[in-house]
Amino acid sequence: MKKLTQVDFKERRDRLAEEMGPHSIAIIATSPVAIRNRDADYKFRADSSFFYLTGFAEPEAVAVIETYESLDEGYTYSLFCRERNREMEIWNGYRAGIDGAIDDYEADEAYAIDLLDEEIIEKLLNKQKLFYRIGHSSEFDVRVSKWIQQADAQQRRGNESPAQVIQLDRILDEIRLFKTPQEIELMQIASNISAKAHTRAMQAVHVGMMEYALEAELNYVFGQQGCVPAYNSIVGGGANACILHYVENNQELKDGDLVLIDAACEYELYASDITRTFPVNGKFSPEQKALYEIVLNAQLAAIDAVKIGNSYKEPHHVAVRILVEGLLSLGIMQGDIEQIIKTEAYHQFYMHGTGHWLGMDVHDVGAYKQAGEWRPYEEGMVVTIEPGLYIAPDDETVDAKWRGIGIRIEDDVVATANGPLVLTKGVVKSIADIEALMA
Numbered sequence: 001m002k003k004l005t006q007v008d009f010k011e012r013r014d015r016l017a018e019e020m021g022p023h024s025i026a027i028i029a030t031s032p033v034a035i036r037n038r039d040a041d042y043k044f045r046a047d048s049s050f051f052y053l054t055g056f057a058e059p060e061a062v063a064v065i066e067t068y069e070s071l072d073e074g075y076t077y078s079l080f081c082r083e084r085n086r087e088m089e090i091w092n093g094y095r096a097g098i099d100g101a102i103d104d105y106e107a108d109e110a111y112a113i114d115l116l117d118e119e120i121i122e123k124l125l126n127k128q129k130l131f132y133r134i135g136h137s138s139e140f141d142v143r144v145s146k147w148i149q150q151a152d153a154q155q156r157r158g159n160e161s162p163a164q165v166i167q168l169d170r171i172l173d174e175i176r177l178f179k180t181p182q183e184i185e186l187m188q189i190a191s192n193i194s195a196k197a198h199t200r201a202m203q204a205v206h207v208g209m210m211e212y213a214l215e216a217e218l219n220y221v222f223g224q225q226g227c228v229p230a231y232n233s234i235v236g237g238g239a240n241a242c243i244l245h246y247v248e249n250n251q252e253l254k255d256g257d258l259v260l261i262d263a264a265c266e267y268e269l270y271a272s273d274i275t276r277t278f279p280v281n282g283k284f285s286p287e288q289k290a291l292y293e294i295v296l297n298a299q300l301a302a303i304d305a306v307k308i309g310n311s312y313k314e315p316h317h318v319a320v321r322i323l324v325e326g327l328l329s330l331g332i333m334q335g336d337i338e339q340i341i342k343t344e345a346y347h348q349f350y351m352h353g354t355g356h357w358l359g360m361d362v363h364d365v366g367a368y369k370q371a372g373e374w375r376p377y378e379e380g381m382v383v384t385i386e387p388g389l390y391i392a393p394d395d396e397t398v399d400a401k402w403r404g405i406g407i408r409i410e411d412d413v414v415a416t417a418n419g420p421l422v423l424t425k426g427v428v429k430s431i432a433d434i435e436a437l438m439a
C-alpha cells in the first residue's frame with residue numbers, strides 16, 4: 001500500500017524554508033516518550049508535525065532547518081537522533097543512527113541527540129528569527145529558553161542572535177491544513193480500513209455481547225492491516241451513547257438498544273474518524289428510526305454544504321436546522337424554530353459542533369477563523385461531518401419513550417472543485433442498508 005517517500009518529505013521542508021525566509025532557524029522536536037507505568041512505555045507515536053517534515057518515526061529526535069542570507073543559497077536540514085548502539089538495539093530495536101539519518105532520511109547534517117545542547121548554539125548564532133513550536137513541552141521550552149540566553153551571551157564576541165521567536169505552529173498548521181492528492185490517498189486507505197472495521201462490527205454484534213468484545217472486532221481489522229486506532233474507540237450501548245467521550249466500553253449490549261461506535265484507525269500517521277449507530281438486535285425500533293432519520297438527513301445535507309467557498313460553519317448551520325425541525329416534528333422540543341436556534345436551546349439534545357479538521361491528528365491543526373470570520377472551504381481541506389442527537393436517560397422534559405437514545409453519524413469529507421468527496425463511503429448508514437447488512 002502507498003507510503004510517502006523522502007521526495008515528499010523534502011518538498012515539505014523546501015516549503016517551510018520558503019515560508020521562514022532568510023536568516024532563520026527552525027527547531028522541531030518529536031514527541032517525548034510517555035511512561036505508562038514503571039518500566040512500561042506507551043507505544044511511541046511520532047509527533048505529527050515532526051514526522052510531516054522528516055518521515056522519521058524514532059523517539060528522541062529533533063530536526064533543525066537553517067536558512068542563510070538569501071534563500072538562493074538553499075538551506076541546511078540537520079537531524080539530531082539516537083546513535084546506533086549494539087546493546088541498546090538488541091534490547092529495544094533498530095536505530096537509523098547518524099549514517100541512516102543522512103543516507104535514508106536525507107539530512108544534510110546528522111548529530112547524536114546528546115550533542116543537541118552543544119551544537120544548537122552555533123546554529124542559533126547570526127540568525128534573525130527563531131521558529132519554534134512553543135508550548136508543546138514545558139521541559140523543551142525551558143531548554144530552548146536557555147539556548148536563546150546562551151546565544152545572546154555570544155553577542156559580545158561579535159555574534160548576532162535571533163531577535164524574534166515565532167510560533168512555528170502557525171506556519172506549519174496552515175501548510176498541513178491543505179492536503180495533497182498523496183495525503184488524500186493515505187486518508188482514503190485509513191478510511192477504507194475503518195469502514196471495513198465498522199462493517200465487521202455490525203455483522204458481529206449480538207445481544208449480550210460486551211462493548212469491549214465489539215471493540216475487539218474493530219481492533220482485529222485495524223491490526224490485520226498494521227494500523228492502530230487514531231483515538232480511543234467509543235463503543236457505547238444504550239444510554240452510554242449519550243456520554244460523548246465514553247471510552248470505558250465495559251457494559252453489556254442489550255436487546256432493543258442501539259450501539260454507537262466512534263472508532264477509526266490511522267494509516268501511515270493519517271487518521272480517519274467514523275461513527276455509526278445501529279441496533280444491537282439488527283432492527284431499529286420506531287423511536288430509534290424516527291430519531292435516526294433526522295440525524296441522517298442532517299448529516300447528508302451538512303455533507304452537501306462542504307462546498308468550496310462556503311463558510312466552515314455552513315454544514316453546522318444546515319445540520320442544526322434539520323435537527324431542530326425534526327425535534328419539533330416529534331414533539332421533543334416545542335416553540336419557535338428561529339428562537340430555538342438563536343438561543344441554542346437545542347444544546348439540550350445536540351451539544352457539540354458538527355465537525356473538525358482531519359489529517360495526521362484526528363482533531364487536525366489549522367485555523368478555523370481568519371480575521372474574525374469562519375474561513376471558507378478550499379480545495380484539499382478535510383473535515384468530519386458528525387451531527388447527532390442525544391436524549392439523556394434522565395431527561396424528564398421529554399416523553400419516556402425517547403430517553404436514553406444517543407445517535408451520531410460521522411463521515412470524513414474532502415472539499416474538492418467537484419464538490420464534497422466522502423472518504424468513508426465504505427460502510428453503510430441508511431436504515432435499510434444497516435438492517436440488510438445485519439439480517
Ligand code: GLY
Nearest residue numbers: 231262273362386
Ligand atoms: N472521534 C473523535 C471525534 O469524533 O471528534
Ligand code: MN
Nearest residue numbers: 273384386410
Ligand atoms: Mn470527529
Ligand code: MN
Nearest residue numbers: 262273274410
Ligand atoms: Mn469520531
